[in-house]
Amino acid sequence: MKITTTPIPDLLILEPRVFHDERGYFYESYNENTLRQLGFEENFKQDNISRSTKNVLRGLHFQKNPFAQGKLVQVLKGAVLDVAVDIRKESKTYGQHFKIELSESNKLLFYIPPGFAHGFLTLENDTIFSYKCTNVYNKESEGGLMWNDSSIGIDWGTTDPILSEKDLDYTDFKNFTSPF
Numbered sequence: 774m775k776i777t778t779t780p781i782p783d784l785l786i787l788e789p790r791v792f793h794d795e796r797g798y799f800y801e802s803y804n805e806n807t808l809r810q811l812g813f814e815e816n817f818k819q820d821n822i823s824r825s826t827k828n829v830l831r832g833l834h835f836q837k838n839p840f841a842q843g844k845l846v847q848v849l850k851g852a853v854l855d856v857a858v859d860i861r862k863e864s865k866t867y868g869q870h871f872k873i874e875l876s877e878s879n880k881l882l883f884y885i886p887p888g889f890a891h892g893f894l895t896l897e898n899d900t901i902f903s904y905k906c907t908n909v910y911n912k913e914s915e916g917g918l919m920w921n922d923s924s925i926g927i928d929w930g931t932t933d934p935i936l937s938e939k940d941l942d943y944t945d946f947k948n949f950t951s952p953f
């Protein structure tokens with residue numbers, strides 16, 4: 774497993790070692806010992822899986838403390854454009870975002886610590902998104918930002934994604950008071 778940093782501190786890209794043979798491929802998507810040796814210290818409490826058709830956008834979501842979640846995300850089938858927005862008030866990169874394509878073919882994992890809003894847009898039909906969370910789900914602690922908030926300025930490559938009711942109405946980032 775190779776860990777690389779991004780222009781936004783604490784966002785990490787993890788590249789697993791993939792073993793190919795005539796049957797297909799194998800890779801360790803998570804190994805506590807390997808990650809500890811690489812300085813990755815997070816513990817995880819919950820695993821999630823979601824399946825989406827193409828052009829579905831889930832996000833931008835976060836949970837407030839004490840249920841704030843770090844997320845180690847990956848795509849098992851299909852592909853997504855994954856985005857993390859830094860909403861840590863004291864961060865030099867507050868309000869900035871980082872985008873990365875995660876897919877069954879690149880097998881990359883992406884670690885988003887607490888203090889970020891997270892979302893993804895599916896690029897292929899029947900995309901399966903799998904992720905580990907450092908804290909459990911707590912509905913009352915959920916918060917969100919609009920996917921198309923002009924003050925965040927994410928270029929998703931689409932103007933009409935499929936959204937849940939929940940993702941249609943969040944506070945403008947200009948008037949947002951971050952809980953981090």
Ligand SMILES: Cc1cn([C@H]2C[C@H](O)[C@@H](COP(=O)(O)OP(=O)(O)O[C@H]3O[C@H](C)C(=O)[C@H](O)[C@H]3O)O2)c(=O)[nH]c1=O
Pocket residue numbers: 821823831832834835844891892893909910937939
């Ligand atoms: C997140 C979650 C949801 N649920 C239930 C609540 C709803 O009845 C149903 C669908 O939930 P929701 O529409 O919030 O699912 P997503 O839109 O995929 O939400 C996720 O989307 C973005 C990408 C994230 O980073 C978060 O992990 C999470 O907010 O599952 C649970 O029972 N446990 C959970 O941990």
